[in-house]
Amino acid sequence: MPIDTVLSTDNFVDWNQLPESAIQVPTKDGFRFCVWEFLMHPLAISVNANLKDIRKIPVRLKISTGNYILQTHKASFSKNNYISPTCKLCGKADETVEHFILLCEKLEETRIPLLSKILDNGSLILAKVATSFPIDLIQLIINPFCYVDINANRAVFEETSNILEPLCRQLLYNMHNKRYALLANIDKQGSRKSNF
Numbered sequence: 784m785p786i787d788t789v790l791s792t793d794n795f796v797d798w799n800q801l802p803e804s805a806i807q808v809p810t811k812d813g814f815r816f817c818v819w820e821f822l823m824h825p826l827a828i829s830v831n832a833n834l835k836d837i838r839k840i841p842v843r844l845k846i847s848t849g850n851y852i853l854q855t856h857k858a859s860f861s862k863n864n865y866i867s868p869t870c871k872l873c874g875k876a877d878e879t880v881e882h883f884i885l886l887c888e889k890l891e892e893t894r895i896p897l898l899s900k901i902l903d904n905g906s907l908i909l910a911k912v913a914t915s916f917p918i919d920l921i922q923l924i925i926n927p928f929c930y931v932d933i934n935a936n937r938a939v940f941e942e943t944s945n946i947l948e949p950l951c952r953q954l955l956y957n958m959h960n961k962r963y964a965l966l967a968n969i970d971k972q973g974s975r976k977s978n979f
């Protein structure tokens with residue numbers, strides 16, 4: 784099974800056809816099926832397995848499996864009470880994954896240094912793989928392994944694993960922390976105002 788099928792669709796899945804490493808991940812309309820290509824998917828493997836890196840894995844996996852809750856998810860879950868999908872940080876657009884990772888201006892300072900490293904290294908590494916399809920930046924950040932076939936090019940797979948994936952993981956971890964810090968600040972200001 785190629786590595787880019789790690790996130791399968793919500794379509795009907797015959798469990799007998801899946802390898803033992805398949806797991807179910809709950810989503811708002813049931814379950815999404817994830818198939819781990821290896822004993823552990825490379826996204827979850829920390830190259831330098833120290834505590835600092837291990838802490839980043841849950842955020843990284845939540846984002847790559849579509850389980851990281853943004854404002855648009857909250858809005859689509861809410862039934863009785865209205866929740867706006869608009870980004871609470873900038874208030875300028877719906878908080879989608881693309882907005883959070885690539886566009887929100889309030890996260891720009893956190894994003895730019897790592898994003899430029901991802902672009903530099905990503906273009907160098909992926910240039911070695913003959914691809915006839917365009918590389919989607921958001922997809923690259925969410926799962927850089929989707930463009931690399933371990934069987935076709937082991938060296939590129941290892942570079943992705945050792946260089947590109949840690950950068951993407953670091954970016955998402957930093958963005959997550961910055962977003963939470965900003966949201967906490969907004970909540971604090973909100974409760975201060977409501978005390979007057």
Ligand SMILES: [Zn+2]
Pocket residue numbers: 870871872873874875876882886887888889
């Ligand atoms: Zn925003």
